[in-house]
Amino acid sequence: MQTKDINEDIKWAQINKDVLRSMENPRIGYWIAIAVSLFLLSFAIGAEIYQYNVGMGPANLNWPHMWDLYIATFIFWIGMSHSGTLLSAILHIIQADWRKPIYRFAEAMTTFSLMTAGLFPIIHIGRLWNMYWVLPYFSDRGIWPNFRSPLVWDAFAITTYLTSSALFLFIGMIPDLAICRDNARGWRKQLYTLLSLGWRGDDRQWRNFRRTYMLMACFLIPLAVSVHSIVSSDFAMSIMPGWHVTTFPPYFVAGALYSGCAAIMTLFILLRYFFRFEAYMTMPIMVKTCKLTFAIAMVWTYLNLIEFSSIWYGHDEVAKELLLAKFTGPYSPYFWAMLFFGSVLPFTLAFEKIRNNIPALFVISLLLNVGMWLERWMIVTPTLSLSYHPFAFDVMWPSWVQWFIVLGSFGWFGLLFLVFVKIVPSVSMYEVKEMIFHRRHLANKDIASVMHRRESDRQSGTDAPAPGLEGA
């Protein structure tokens, strides 16, 4: 069994070859995946056209269930977008270099899940042709959006986050796109020439690149945290029991990182299997991802317990009643399923054997995300079904229109991701090289001392060349 994060003896050319190979000649599995995605997407498009023409009625939305799966799934996708930032920005800053082979697709996941999430408010609002009214554009009538509304903050936060994460993804890809450019022919050559922005890999470019990348990483971390805090304020800023919860911002961020990490595990396994990235997406990296997921799952569980206990020991009778109804009422099966998938199931990741068992991990990671999706649903719907006014107590089951659109969003995400992995290297070649380079240094300290020596050191210097370089 492999114990190192990555083998130090992989040749540079081998890395290029392996990664570039993943971008050519799609096999039958790829086309099947594309077909499934398109199939799901077409159902969603059909449902949306129907809903657009008829109104929100066929979705089974009603009074008092004004929000349902659309908003729940919106939060789910926003949440999934956080792990890419975690891996690429936070782990970049704390210099955890095991992230390097897996951060590229995580970051793509960030961008694409935001692109999916951004569709849901549009699908969900009653008059989607007027969606742009939430943006503060100059109009001769001097009408502005309501800046007190969390939905307007949402619009700002999501567009900012989408722009920056797409930029971050693109900037991080430039050296890799240059490698693609050097190896491509035909239309791909033209595309990569355009995208690599004249990257030659000289010192100045690398220096500017590092600086920009670090700056973007620092910019993105507070942004990612604020985005989901703002999404949580859609609920926390309201007056409703079960929504008006002070711990919601950290709770949402923890839930976001959690579902994102679970999704990273899923995609990790798929890419590793289908693209034969065993040499790069190694099991020790998987184990580390599992540990990260487990840790975040525990944070999420803790915040759940805080929410329950603060309501239980508080004096808000309505919120207490709602909490009891979540455990015992009409939505209790889903609530218990959420608790099981979200808090109990991650304990399987505490076992060494399961952490190294790919099929088991695949199932677990999918179930964790089912749990996290249920969590979002259980935030939105029980509050609407049981709030202050007893006359408005109601139980509602979403109709096929909602389910089709929710499933279709997975198709849309899958389609974007599938196109992505064939156009852009899904493993960061230059960072894997960097990682291997550093690992070699760790193996041979003397080379490191030579490589990191500056001109100025030589004058004050002491000795003969390092033993590692004598022959060179």
Place this chain on the structure above:
Amino acid sequence: MSLKNIFEDWSRYRRGREEGGFQDYEFMWGMAIDLNKCIGCNACSIACYAENNLAVVGKERFSKGQAMHWLRLERYWDEPDLGEERVSNYQHLGASFVPMLCQQCNAATCEPVCPVAATYHTPDGLNAQVYNRCIGSRYCSNNCPYRLRYFNFYSYYEDSWPSPLHMQLNPDLSVRDKGVMEKCTFCVQRIRTGKDKAAREGRQVEDGDIQTACAQTCPTGAITFGDLLNIYNPASGNADSKTAQMWRKHQVELGKTKQNKQTPDLRGYRIFESLNTDPCIMFLERVREV
């Protein structure tokens, strides 16, 4: 504009408005609903349908919870489970009724959450709903503790008034299309007409000039509609209204989260006062004979 200017302007704006909220009211329309007088006949609801072009959605959509009744009459029975005594006391007396219409809260929870400011507070003390501006995010309805906002889930106008029924529509206000939130407006078209009429005649609006459809229709006179602006200072400004007199009589005060209940005669309360929404509708408790 320099940063300094912005801060100075802001502080000038804040001066005198430290408590926040809208201050320069012209009127503050309110109601007093005496539940002792309510017999649950639903006439107010019907009047509202006729006056405000509310869509009749049909049995199926009604049971799905997609009805558009701005004024709904809620029936409550005392629950048999709540103990022996209460069952024997009240069950045979039948249901209690609460007509629920938009409470026109002064600190409305629906207003700050609308992303496009389609719902806002007017100088009349109303929660206005601007249909043309509404994009249908439905956040206002979710944040209304009374659940008194209704959403157009379909284009009801297409099948609610088959010809020649469309001739009965009230021309004073619009028929709403799908995707728009709507709610009780205190018959804002009547308020406008009443104010215009008073202005034409060169006088102040007097109590009784303006009636909402529900108050006009109620056979027992349970609903009283009027101005609350000078409720504690009847001599100044607007004319004293019957509604304001009732509020004073039952010592119900605006801006409070709990009303004076020292004697059984003080029957006034406002629904969910403790949430500090400061509604403008006072209900008078029903007195039940044991």
